[in-house]
Amino acid sequence: MNMTQRRTREKAWERPFLAEPEHVAALRRAIRLRLTRWDLPALADAAELCVTELITNVITHVGVSTPTWIAVSMTGTHVRVEVSDPDAGALPTPLWATSTQEHGRGLHLVAAIADRWGVTPTDHGKTTWCELATGVAEPMSSPVDGPRATRAGALLTLYSARSTASTATSKLAFATAEAAAIDLIVDVLHWLDAHGCDPDDFLDRAQSRYEAMLGLGAGQLLHR
Structure with missing residues (x-):
């Protein structure tokens, strides 16, 4: 080929x-x-x-x-x-x-x-x-990931840059921030599925890492 x-x-x-x-x-x-x-x-x-x-x-x-x-x-x-x-x-x-x-x-x-x-x-x-x-008349390109997976991919790029800029979350009502956090996680799960990963395995590994971090001292958590 x-x-x-x-x-x-x-x-x-x-x-x-x-x-x-x-x-x-x-x-x-x-x-x-x-x-x-x-x-x-x-x-x-x-x-x-x-x-x-x-x-x-x-x-x-x-x-x-x-x-x-x-x-x-x-x-x-x-x-x-x-x-x-x-x-x-x-x-x-x-x-x-x-x-x-x-x-x-x-x-x-x-x-x-x-x-x-x-x-x-x-x-x-x-x-x-x-x-x-497929029965279609025109050639088809590989399907795209979809808007949720695209948004998550862009956000993960920002995360990977490990930006130190702070976000003024205090201006957001807690309920709004919580809903946004849930929406973010859903987008990431869409991104994982679109790239052939197992969302359940991802959630298990994220939970394990979170629990491991909770076992560290407060000073260690601040510097990770």
């Missing part, structure tokens, strides 16, 4: 996971949610089935608990689903399974459902992908 092709297919959502059967349902739900947010709910069933078969292919032929990566993006007028694994060995091909065989139909299902599919060797293994037509 050349750089021009790569730039036209920026990944809009991606996540690492371990290839284990118990993770498939959560990833299916994540794909359905993502397509619904992109106003493409009609593709959810087909995308879920493709995701299931691509992950099952890794579990069956590479191994349970293999470190794997899933990505969903827009490429032209298609939704592209990718599942990457570290095995650079034999590339997967459809098997002509008989009616009594338990495995072998997965990639045939993908080929039947998707408009196109394939396997691409990478520097770290391989990527098995498929593309589903």
